[in-house]
Amino acid sequence: MSGLVPARLSGRDVLRVGLAGLRARPARVVLSALGIAIGIATMVAVIGISSSSKEDLLRRLDRLGTNLLTAKPGDTLFGAEARLPQGAVSMVSRIGPVTAVGATGTVEASVRRTDRIPEEITHGIGVVAASEQLIGTLGVSVREGVWLNAGTARYPGVVLGAEAAGRLGFDRPGGQVWIGGRWFTVLSVLGPAELAPEIDRSAMVGWDAAKRYLGFDGHPTTLYERSTDASVEDVRAVLARTVNPENPEEVEVSRPSDALEAKAAAAGAFTGLLLGLGAVALLVGGVGVANTMVISVLERRREIGLRRSLGATRGQVRVQFLAESLLLSALGGAVGVVLGTGVTAGFALYRGWPPVVPPWALGGALAATLLIGTVAGLYPAMRAARLSPTMALATV
Numbered sequence: 001m002s003g004l005v006p007a008r009l010s011g012r013d014v015l016r017v018g019l020a021g022l023r024a025r026p027a028r029v030v031l032s033a034l035g036i037a038i039g040i041a042t043m044v045a046v047i048g049i050s051s052s053s054k055e056d057l058l059r060r061l062d063r064l065g066t067n068l069l070t071a072k073p074g075d076t077l078f079g080a081e082a083r084l085p086q087g088a089v090s091m092v093s094r095i096g097p098v099t100a101v102g103a104t105g106t107v108e109a110s111v112r113r114t115d116r117i118p119e120e121i122t123h124g125i126g127v128v129a130a131s132e133q134l135i136g137t138l139g140v141s142v143r144e145g146v147w148l149n150a151g152t153a154r155y156p157g158v159v160l161g162a163e164a165a166g167r168l169g170f171d172r173p174g175g176q177v178w179i180g181g182r183w184f185t186v187l188s189v190l191g192p193a194e195l196a197p198e199i200d201r202s203a204m205v206g207w208d209a210a211k212r213y214l215g216f217d218g219h220p221t222t223l224y225e226r227s228t229d230a231s232v233e234d235v236r237a238v239l240a241r242t243v244n245p246e247n248p249e250e251v252e253v254s255r256p257s258d259a260l261e262a263k264a265a266a267a268g269a270f271t272g273l274l275l276g277l278g279a280v281a282l283l284v285g286g287v288g289v290a291n292t293m294v295i296s297v298l299e300r301r302r303e304i305g306l307r308r309s310l311g312a313t314r315g316q317v318r319v320q321f322l323a324e325s326l327l328l329s330a331l332g333g334a335v336g337v338v339l340g341t342g343v344t345a346g347f348a349l350y351r352g353w354p355p356v357v358p359p360w361a362l363g364g365a366l367a368a369t370l371l372i373g374t375v376a377g378l379y380p381a382m383r384a385a386r387l388s389p390t391m392a393l394a395t396v
Contacts, residue, residue, distance in 0.1 A: 028292055028295075032292040033332035036282065036328075036332025036369060037332040038336065039283070039284070040337060040368065041343065045340040045343040048340060048341065048344030048356065049343075053353060064139060065226070067226050068195055068255065069235065069253060070225070070253070071225070071243050071252070072223075082250035084219055084220050084223065084243055086219055086220075089223065091243065092242055097228045097235055100136055100225070101137060102136065102137035103223045104204070104224075105217075105220045107214045109127045110122045111125050111178070113178070125163075127179055127202070127204075127214070129214075130204035130205070130206070132147075138199065142188050142189075144173055145159075145188025153207060154206060154208045154209055156179075157209070158177060158179065158184040158185070158187060159188045162192045162200045164202055165189040173188050180213060180214045195256040282368060286329075290325075293324065293381075318382060320381075321377060325373045328373065344356075
């Protein structure tokens with residue numbers, strides 16, 4: 001007589017017995033799945049928020065361009081502060097690929113709301129001479145009023161950067177401020193200068209007006225230059241020698257967009273730390289699942305013994321408990337993915353970023369939950385399968 005072959009559990013049967021075990025203890029299932037959900041939600045949200053911030057940065061770079069270079073005076077051979085030549089702007093404009101050049105020059109003066117405020121109170125606002133081509137080069141918008149032109153640049157008028165206007169209490173042109181012992185009329189208020197934040201904190205007067213009324217010496221302190229995208233590196237290589245042919249080593253050349261890219265890199269390092277915290281939360285959730293499954297095996301020895309006595313094989317018992325662990329982890333993972341995606345979308349919309357959750361993050365989160373479920377359920381499943389029917393029924 002041939003031996004009896006035990007029936008194989010179909011996928012539907014495995015799912016049914018796994019869900020039956022979870023439905024019997026709903027409160028414990030929810031608490032165990034919560035640990036997995038918190039870990040997955042943290043990881044998805046961190047990746048999503050970081051990706052949304054990066055996408056916003058890339059869009060800003062595309063809008064602002066990476067073809068802006070700046071030249072500033074460095075130090076002389078003997079450690080003194082160098083100066084850019086007065087004709088630096090006109091010399092740079094002669095470089096073939098250069099499309100726009102603007103400059104600012106530091107003015108030894110302070111700007112105050114009235115002449116009654118002490119000179120030492122500056123609110124962090126600097127006064128600079130500005131060339132007429134400055135905002136065109138930087139791509140800064142005029143929020144209210146008009147920018148300096150050939151007419152206004154010769155007279156005591158001032159343009160306020162976005163932060164400077166707020167600190168002085170101006171949201172539109174009109175009115176006057178006290179600069180260098182005389183009144184200057186506010187001509188306009190600028191929008192944010194993302195690639196040149198120093199402009200936001202400045203009060204800008206015309207180049208000729210700065211010479212006439214504020215004792216400006218005519219030497220630029222920051223030169224801004226834009227060229228075609230394809231020629232940025234070539235222009236960068238010759239910019240210092242063009243600005244100061246006699247002493248090119250005294251000129252510091254930089255690209256403002258590099259600062260934004262460095263900021264993104266720093267944010268990425270912080271993201272790694274948060275991902276580590278999410279992984280710890282996920283590990284704690286996995287320990288909770290394992291604990292739940294071990295206790296479930298101890299509490300259900302009678303059920304295991306009865307199933308074994310009715311013909312269930314060790315493999316079928318092992319599959320049953322492993323399925324319960326996987327379903328428990330998958331439940332926590334699914335909830336965590338939804339929560340993490342929701343947090344990403346809400347935070348991104350609040351900050352005005354495009355919500356981005358990489359597909360690989362969602363796939364990785366689900367894969368992590370299945371791995372946690374397998375590892376957490378493996379020992380309890382093997383322990384349940386090793387119980388003999390007689391011993392399981394006898395200890396109840």
